[in-house]
Amino acid sequence: FISFRLCFILFILFLFVLSEHIRVIGGSVTVVQEGTAILSCHVIDTNDDLTQITWQRRTREKPHNDNFLTILPRDGPQFVNGGDARFKYIGNFNNKNGTLQLSNVTLKDEGSYTCIFTLFPSGNQKTEIPLNLLVPPFTNVKDNLPTLGTEEVLFATCTAAGSKPPAEVRWLTGVLRDKMRTTTNSTHYDNGTTTTVSSLFGLPTREINGHQVQCVISSDSLTKETLPFNIQIYFSPTEVNIRVITEDSFECVTEANPNANFTWSRSGQALLQSAVKVEGAKLQLLSLTSDLNGLYQCEASNTYGSKHGQLFVHYHLASGEISLDLLIIYKSILSVWTANCYHHKISMLTCKLRIINFCGVRCFPSHGVGHSDPPSPRSAGDNHRQEQEKLQHVARSVTVNLKRCYTQN
Numbered sequence: 313f314i315s316f317r318l319c320f321i322l323f324i325l326f327l328f329v330l331s332e333h334i335r336v337i338g339g340s341v342t343v344v345q346e347g348t349a350i351l352s353c354h355v356i357d358t359n360d361d362l363t364q365i366t367w368q369r370r371t372r373e374k375p376h377n378d379n380f381l382t383i384l385p386r387d388g389p390q391f392v393n394g395g396d397a398r399f400k401y402i403g404n405f406n407n408k409n410g411t412l413q414l415s416n417v418t419l420k421d422e423g424s425y426t427c428i429f430t431l432f433p434s435g436n437q438k439t440e441i442p443l444n445l446l447v448p449p450f451t452n453v454k455d456n457l458p459t460l461g462t463e464e465v466l467f468a469t470c471t472a473a474g475s476k477p478p479a480e481v482r483w484l485t486g487v488l489r490d491k492m493r494t495t496t497n498s499t500h501y502d503n504g505t506t507t508t509v510s511s512l513f514g515l516p517t518r519e520i521n522g523h524q525v526q527c528v529i530s531s532d533s534l535t536k537e538t539l540p541f542n543i544q545i546y547f548s549p550t551e552v553n554i555r556v557i558t559e560d561s562f563e564c565v566t567e568a569n570p571n572a573n574f575t576w577s578r579s580g581q582a583l584l585q586s587a588v589k590v591e592g593a594k595l596q597l598l599s600l601t602s603d604l605n606g607l608y609q610c611e612a613s614n615t616y617g618s619k620h621g622q623l624f625v626h627y628h629l630a631s632g633e634i635s636l637d638l639l640i641i642y643k644s645i646l647s648v649w650t651a652n653c654y655h656h657k658i659s660m661l662t663c664k665l666r667i668i669n670f671c672g673v674r675c676f677p678s679h680g681v682g683h684s685d686p687p688s689p690r691s692a693g694d695n696h697r698q699e700q701e702k703l704q705h706v707a708r709s710v711t712v713n714l715k716r717c718y719t720q721n
């Protein structure tokens with residue numbers, strides 16, 4: 313027990329002696345690239361004479377510890393192997409202060425700096441100051457331009473390039489969390505920086521189109537950065553529908569991403585510039601004459617493809633007034649046809665007959681058609697369904713006949 317106590321006293325004495333010893337005060341410095349580092353260094357607890365301050369460095373670029381700057385009381389700071397204006401001596405020789413300022417710090421400067429005080433009579437005293445660099449990453453989100461499909465694809469990549477220390481990159485997908493998958497990949501470079509890439513995968517469906525997600529990048533060298541990303545699923549125009557705006561103006565409607573461009577043309581003939589007005593998706597017939605009769609085509613296209621819709625215009629004189637027969641050919645002919653009949657407040661039978669008569673072909677079972685008013689969209693039930701089925705049947709035969717009709721003309 314006594315010997316332990318003795319040891320303890322000796323230890324305290326030892327500490328006391330140490331604190332009495334000359335010390336060079338330095339520290340470590342962490343600075344963001346292109347910033348300014350203060351390599352502070354001074355000597356305390358000595359009355360010795362200071363004859364010279366020497367700075368050495370060992371950096372990534374110069375792995376050997378070399379003198380690069382000496383400071384003498386009369387001559388001031390002198391570079392040893394070529395100057396570097398970024399270094400500035402900001403200490404004070406008389407105060408035994410060797411502090412250096414280094415501006416516009418780059419990765420090449422990272423390393424260890426040693427300041428050495430040459431004292432008389434005690435000799436050299438030194439300390440090492442590690443200089444540590446932070447490099448903020450270059451960040452970006454790259455859209456991989458996914459197209460509509462049924463298999464998982466890469467939507468986008470989020471990159472934090474050249475970061476030191478490595479950045480954390482992650483996706484915030486919110487409500488889409490269960491529908492998305494992410495992977496993260498890092499590449500380390502010799503200069504100490506790291507590039508981190510996080511990829512976002514998912515099923516390229518129509519529902520996911522337009523959803524907003526975020527890529528969050530955090531690192532010691534950067535205040536947290538949030539990059540929003542709007543998921544876009546690209547697709548060529550879907551079915552092209554022609555909407556009847558008024559009885560002489562029509563609009564071509566489709567879904568596409570990016571938005572489709574529309575081109576109106578007339579089958580077999582040039583568009584009559586004086587008789588029609590085309591404005592983007594819209595076609596307006598300026599005069600109601602039979603000169604305009606014919607088949608019009610609207611082509612919707614974007615970089616992913618194109619589709620077209622057709623409009624048949626036929627004006628004819630009946631019972632002393634001009635009426636318009638138009639048939640808009642869709643894949644889903646029924647819905648449009650029905651809509652047109654509603655639009656023109658024509659009874660279903662008249663509507664059907666006009667279409668059939670137009671081609672002069674009767675080929676649907678005549679017994680199936682009787683006088684009836686347009687079914688009200690609100691009247692649900694069997695009647696409505698039956699009517700729909702009948703219409704569907706008629707529509708199918710009409711489509712076939714009209715195709716024949718067009719190929720004949």
Ligand SMILES: *[C@@H]1O[C@H](CO)[C@@H](O)[C@H](O)[C@H]1NC(C)=O
Pocket residue numbers: 352354402403404407409410411
């Ligand atoms: C040494 O010099 C630097 C720069 O002028 C100064 O900031 C620092 O306080 C000085 N240190 C001492 C101990 O005087």
Ligand SMILES: *[C@@H]1O[C@H](CO)[C@@H](O)[C@H](O)[C@H]1NC(C)=O
Pocket residue numbers: 416418
């Ligand atoms: C910092 O250093 C880089 C590379 O040496 C140089 O291109 C840049 O102009 C410098 N910037 C300043 C503010 O001195």
Ligand SMILES: *[C@@H]1O[C@H](CO)[C@@H](O)[C@H](O)[C@H]1NC(C)=O
Pocket residue numbers: 497498499
């Ligand atoms: C990570 O990126 C590197 C370089 O781009 C590539 O060679 C490697 O295959 C990637 N690893 C994964 C798991 O994606």
Ligand SMILES: *[C@@H]1O[C@H](CO)[C@@H](O)[C@H](O)[C@H]1NC(C)=O
Pocket residue numbers: 419447474501502503504505
């Ligand atoms: C680090 O090295 C990488 C790969 O050579 C390079 O792209 C990057 O610009 C370097 N970073 C710095 C800060 O020099």
Ligand SMILES: *[C@@H]1O[C@H](CO)[C@@H](O)[C@H](O)[C@H]1NC(C)=O
Pocket residue numbers: 573613614615
């Ligand atoms: C659509 O029209 C715009 C403007 O006229 C044009 O810049 C673009 O290239 C067109 N796109 C396609 C796919 O034709």
